[in-house]
Amino acid sequence: MFDMAKEIEQEYARRRERCAAEEARREAEAFAACPELKALIESRLDLVLGGVAQMLQGAGSRQDLLGQMAEKNRQIAERLGALGHPADWLDPIYECPDCRDTGYTGEPLKRECACRQAIKARLKAREIGLTDGEASFERFDEKVFPNEPRVENGIATSQRKQMIIIRRLLEDWCARYPEVRRRNLLLRGKSGLGKTYLLSCVARRLSERGVSCLLVSAFQLVEAARRAIFQASPEDWNTLLDVPVLLLDDLGTEPVYQNITLEYLYQLIDTRQRAGLATFYSTNFTEEELRTHYNERIASRLLDVRSVDVIPFEGVDVRQCRLEV
Ligand SMILES: [Zn+2]
Known part of the structure; x- marks a missing residue:
């Protein structure tokens, strides 16, 4: 590769x-x-x-x-x-x-x-799929998230507080891996809430710890499946099945090809879960939308509370917020 x-x-x-x-x-x-x-x-x-x-x-x-x-x-x-x-x-x-x-x-x-x-570090980052070369827990700035209070399940919170909690949770996951409670995490919420950024932080932290990981978009995943099928080059696809930690970004934005997308996605989820490998998924879909966009087989695996921790992202798109000082 x-x-x-x-x-x-x-x-x-x-x-x-x-x-x-x-x-x-x-x-x-x-x-x-x-x-x-x-x-x-x-x-x-x-x-x-x-x-x-x-x-x-x-x-x-x-x-x-x-x-x-x-x-x-x-x-x-x-x-x-x-x-x-x-x-x-x-x-x-x-x-x-x-x-x-x-x-x-x-x-x-x-x-x-x-x-x-320096060249090695840059290539290493590219190798694990980091396109945002700057993203890291160290540079994570919760101040870009609005701090207006809101009540959730009777508890006063804010988008910023929520992001601080998620960040801690993910950092903690990286520190504990492979001794983690759940090896599968689903980051769910509208776009612009920081999911991709945090996945990049996780990938960077893990690779700094020497953990082999890969961050790919769902689009890239489907492209790898197509190369395995049409060009008889399954190397990339096999890497996605095998890599100890896979971070799959933007699930739901991939093109849906008949007999390919759903079949290969299920194969990936199933193979990795059976092998006990860790997988992060991020998606803009609600749980309901996951069920309608995919089939029951895939949705039930993604939302299986026994093996997957769902992390909900709520709030407003930070790319449309003004930076607070
Ligand atoms: Zn030199």
């Missing part, structure tokens, strides 16, 4: 290409403005090569060579300065000077450069 080492190498190849293109652009611009520069840089190169050869033959001193180099460098810097550029304008360019875009620093013992660790 995903070759991390190859992806990283491709990323560095792209970086080196970008740098080479910028070097070429600078050279072309500088040489056009000052043709003498081209000759100076070529003669500096000749000097280095010739000087090294001479030294190998025992002729010429290192001191002479360094002196001549310094003079060339001075002339080059002078021409570049006249063009309004710094002295190192035509030197090799690196996006990461620490590792010179190789991903490793240190000689002879190589250490992984910080830039390579």
Whole structure:
């Protein structure tokens, strides 16, 4: 599904290409403005090569060579300065000077450069399906949810209080996994109430803990099923059946293909529940709508109180709220 080492190498190849293109652009611009520069840089190169050869033959001193180099460098810097550029304008360019875009620093013992660790973290996040690279429990801000009081089952609460409780519940689930009360959770409520964001927080926290998990939309799930059927490539589908924690977002928005959507969705729910694997579902549907949109077989599994914790999200769409300060 995903070759991390190859992806990283491709990323560095792209970086080196970008740098080479910028070097070429600078050279072309500088040489056009000052043709003498081209000759100076070529003669500096000749000097280095010739000087090294001479030294190998025992002729010429290192001191002479360094002196001549310094003079060339001075002339080059002078021409570049006249063009309004710094002295190192035509030197090799690196996006990461620490590792010179190789991903490793240190000689002879190589250490992984910080830039390579950052690429790895970003790819890892993409691998588990995190599209919102920022979403995390740490950055979760309950202040985006309105705090107007309302009464629910005789208890005074607010959308914000409710979100704080749900967040705690999910964080607690992540901390306890795999020793959790219920391995299946259904996040139910209208869109814009923060379900997808919280699923992303769960995926991030679990992967930080080293738990293998995957966040996919119901649309992606059905696409994986179709690839398994029509392109004889069941790898992605099998991963969805096997991954220890699956976070299935936006259930109900997937296209309904005859003999595919309902059949494969049921297979997925059934296989995972039997294997004792953990699955999060999020949906905009009410329980009643789940029963009418899907069949009884699927709905009864999703709403089975013995194995599924239903977490209701109530309130107003936060994307339409003004941020309170
Ligand atoms: Zn680096």
